[in-house]
Amino acid sequence: MPDENRPVTGLRDWLRRLADTDRLSVARPGVPLTYRLAAIAKRLDGRRATVFPSPDGHPIPVISGLVSSRGWIAEAMGVTESDVLQRFEDAAASPLPWREVTDAPVQAEVHRDVDLTRQLPVPTHNEHDSGPYITAGLLIARNPRTGVQNVSINRCQISGPDRIGVLILPRHAHAFYQMAEEAGDALEVAVVVGVDPMTLLASQAIVPIDHDELEIAGALRGEPLETVKCVTNDVRVPADAEIVIEGRLLPQVREPEGPFGEFPQYYGPRDDRHVIEVDALTHRREPLFHTIVGGGLEHLWLGAIPREATLLAHLRRSFPGVVDVHLPVGGVCRYHLVVQLDKRQEGEAKNVIMGAFAGHYDIKQVVVVDGDVDIHDPDEVQWAIATRFQADRDLVVVPEAQGSKLDPSARHGVSAKMGLDATVPLAAEPFEFTRIRIPDEDTIDPESYVDADGLDWLRGRLDG
Secondary structure (H helix, E strand, C coil): CCCCCCCCCCHHHHHHHHHHCCCEEECCCCCCCECHHHHHHHHHCCCCEEEECCHHHCCCCEEECCCCCHHHHHHHHCCCHHHHHHHHHHHHHCCCCCEEECCCHHHCEEECCCCHHHHCCCCECCCCCCCCEECCEEEEEECCCCCCEEEEECCEEEEECCEEEECCCCCHHHHHHHHHHHCCCCEEEEEEECCCHHHHHHCCCCCCCCCCHHHHHHHHHCCCCEEEECCCCCCEEECCCCEEEEEEECCCCCEEECCEECCCCCEECCEEEEEEEEEEEEECCCCCEECCCCCCHHHHHHHHHHHHHHHHHHHHHHCCCEEEEECCHHHCCCCEEEEEECCCCCCHHHHHHHHHHHHCCCCCEEEEECCCCCCCCHHHHHHHHHHHCCHHHHEEEEEEEECCCCCCCCECCEEEEEEEEECCCCCCCCCCCCCCCCCCCCCCCHHHHCCCCHHHHHHHHHHC
């Protein structure tokens, strides 16, 4: 039996856990890779992970929906849901260096004659996507000056047999690429598909440049992650991964990529973007191909947990009264933030709002509530706004600020920010904001009061 108090350190172990607990579905063989596979996976998203044997007759199965709820992520981490953010922040603060090996399952088979269109079962998800996309691939690149790696998940369009169009946002991988391009060099990279839940989650950590997310994965796992050097370049990849695509981001080369269905559940537009030329494909014997449906729960939650942990630590440095934070699914786990605050002074909630805007440019709405409000329950948050917020005194608006370029309501990434102070005034009369409560309502077992013969009694009373 698996130890549920320890993190899951293998993708296949996690699949077994899901199967043993009735959270894994296996589709009939032969599901089409274009649209149908994604449609099925999205319908089951959050309830069951899915395995697709022989998609379109391809020998490699596709898997999806592996970490599509907050509870599943907590379980994979070996903690309770309330401890998820602290566990992630501890791992980010105390990373474990990886351990390099020379013999790895992911290099059981090596292909230097690469045709991704034939060798991998890459799905096409949304109706206006420009074609098949690798959506769960960890892009690993090395700093050309320091050798320290960066890990991120980027949308990867299959543009040809050995060519991938990739969206590189202006973050660490982009900085590495600029260093290489300025020197006239290509940037060596690897795209890793099929890793354990902790490595997948660590890839989304928000940390300074030259902090290798594979070391955060080790800390989350409770043991150093084993890595192996790629066969055609110096990038180190998880040794236990399913598939690795080795290649180079070409200097001074841009080619059309997109549109693609993104996390806000709109399409990222078509534009000329960076290009990876593929040099080799390695994989395990009988590998699995992981795909993340764009805009689905797995996509959203993978981004939410690391951002929540980072924002919580950021806010607590200035506001020790901040208890918890939450990026709700309704705000695409990026744009809306709810903050639970033990308020000590009037005006503090507004300062927290401004601090949250500074924590990440994606944030466009912040709601601050008191400790008696469940920030994970959207109805509770709306209740706090309805009964504790007045727009003329509790609203903060910041126009013309940097926002997300994937927000279609923004203007080239320029956005307005809105903060709502939905906390109780400290000077309020004690009874004025006292919530109604029935004694024992949270602990009573109503089933223990149900009379098995009660319906017969009621029918007799109604017929009498």
